[in-house]
Amino acid sequence: MASVIVVDNELKDSVKEYAQIIDGLNQNQEFSESLTPLLGDDEQIKDGKLLIEKIYEVSSNSTLSKLSDREFEPTFYLLIHILSELSGESISVLDDENSPIIKLLLELNPQRQPLLRDRKSVKSTTILSVLTNIFNLIPETSTRRIFIINQILSIVKNANLEFNLIEENIGNNLINWLTKAQASESDIKSIFWNFISLDSEYSLKSLQFIKSFTLQFPLSIQELHNLIKFALSSPIVDVSFLITNNVAQALHANAQDSLALIFNKFVQGELVKLSESIEDLSIELINEKSRILALAKFFSEKSQLPDHDSIVFKYDEIPSELISNVEDFELLLVNSIKANVIEGKLNQLESTFYLTRVNRFVIAGNEQTNTSNWNEVRQVLYEWKNSLTNINEIVKSTRENIVNNGSA
């Protein structure tokens, strides 16, 4: 599936149409008149090369920028169509390292926020739209696609466009496109991190993109830092799903790195104290999230102890390093429930908490804990199964009872 241009006119008519547009912008007849000898009376166009040169000459930045936003796209598509028809092969105009037409397009991208006065002038989203169409016109295997993606990312960055405009489509397909376009591994990596850095919200979706990225590629120390900084700045609390085998290896290899150390502590549910310092990251936010994770860890460990009730917790059991007073604890609990790490019910009268679900931190590389986790899961599944069989029997026997009573 790709974009297709269908023009119903003869090429000559298209050229004339383009000339009309240009002359309309310049408010004279010069271009149309200068074309008359080239176009002639018969069907054929005499000197294609000269015509191309002429067209490039008039399609300057200053002329085309006079177009309104609405007129710009159709005009530009017409230009693409004419140039590709004139040069014979349909896509060679676009599929070229220094294609002047793409240069022209990029020059037309507004460099700053448009004033209210020129609200009709060309917008960045329009340039994006044309670029995506060019991207779709170029075959999948062409290396030019890499260049276009780079340009799109830089436009989004410079124009401060919303990240969610490109998040879904580019995020899902970026690596696929780049691999098909024969990008080198280092190119793919740098473009990917470029893309991720555009997300100023640190959303869950971006974290998932990072995860699927780490499933495919091993990480260098720089990329590990990127990942850690992104994960720690994100509002998502439980980021243990990010630790895939590749990430675990990178963490292991850079065990002495200060950032890696803190991240390791963070995802395993150890408290990151306010006194610790992390370069250019907000320690308050990290401490806040770390307290939630530490609480979850406390719950999951306690509930597995044989001498402890698995779902009922008293307020005063909670270690004092996590909380300072009761209000603080309740706030922390509510925050943890909001962060989807813990589920349960609060009973303020009896100062107890009934736990129904808590996140466990399953992290690649911790083979011992994972083995015991597997065993536990198996055990619990068997228990569930037995309970279900019990329930089923109860249902059946009650049913029989009712039927018998009814007939009696």
Added chain:
Amino acid sequence: MSGESSFMHLVRPNVAAPASSTSTGASNIKIHAPALFQILEIVSKQVLSAEKRIIGTLVGLRSEDGLELEIRDAYVVPCNETGDSITIEDSVHKTLFQLHKKAHPKEAVLGWFGSSNQIDSTTSLIHDFYSKGAYPFPAIYLNVEYLTADNQITVPKLSTYVGATVGKPGSTQQIGWKTTTTNNSYIFTPIPNQVINGSITEKIAFKQLREKSVNTTSTALTSDLSYLSNQLEAVTTNIDNLLRFIESKGVEANSDKDLDLLRLLSNTLLNKPQLLSNTEELKNLFSAHNQDVIMIEYLTKAVKDQIELSARLTASAEADKKF
């Protein structure tokens, strides 16, 4: 097509329709399953060779900004193609749409579907026709690839496009004294689509159909079981499957996918309510619940009988009065 796609779609291109705003985001098309079946049925019955063109109208809903489209239904429109030109039976299209409009007053013409394998100048002619039908919104084009070039039937491939204009908007070319404002030049840009299955009732109906038609034997066997037992057994089978999978992996499963599974299971399952292993208590609760239900049923029945009785008494009293 929310997953992977070979094309990029970030911003819907500028289309020559007055009601389309310029600053736009990405657009998305949702195809309801019944509409899809309708389209496939039309295409599979009508398309006999790759040369014959079958077209039809798509009707459905459109969000206020025109970016979200929902295809609800479709019908075929006869057309006749001779060489470069094509005639569409406009009256059929209009009559059928009026008919559809009576039952679904809120729905509008969204665009059209066709079975041709390639986009050519005829495509843009038809698109122009439908652009007027969908006026003042841009029309969409849904392509169903049903036959390959050598007339072999393939798995139907759906692609959706929106046509952006090429050239001077509403370009007027003077042919004699008549000025035509048609625009037959389009750039067809692919836009993502996804098939959705609509309401819960549709799902239930589909499930019923499947159970009745696919495994007739097993339903006959389990028909005396209650719905609850059925569901319990289904869950137990699922757990069995899961256990078998885990056993086959062993406890040293550490690949990324296994870890994802482990994370999901341990996050959701490990805290089990105590009540579940306490059979006696469960039995009590369940029978108490059943008693309640029976009690309510009894009471409703009693009340109903009372009402009926009083109605009969009044009726017979009235009858007595007459004599």
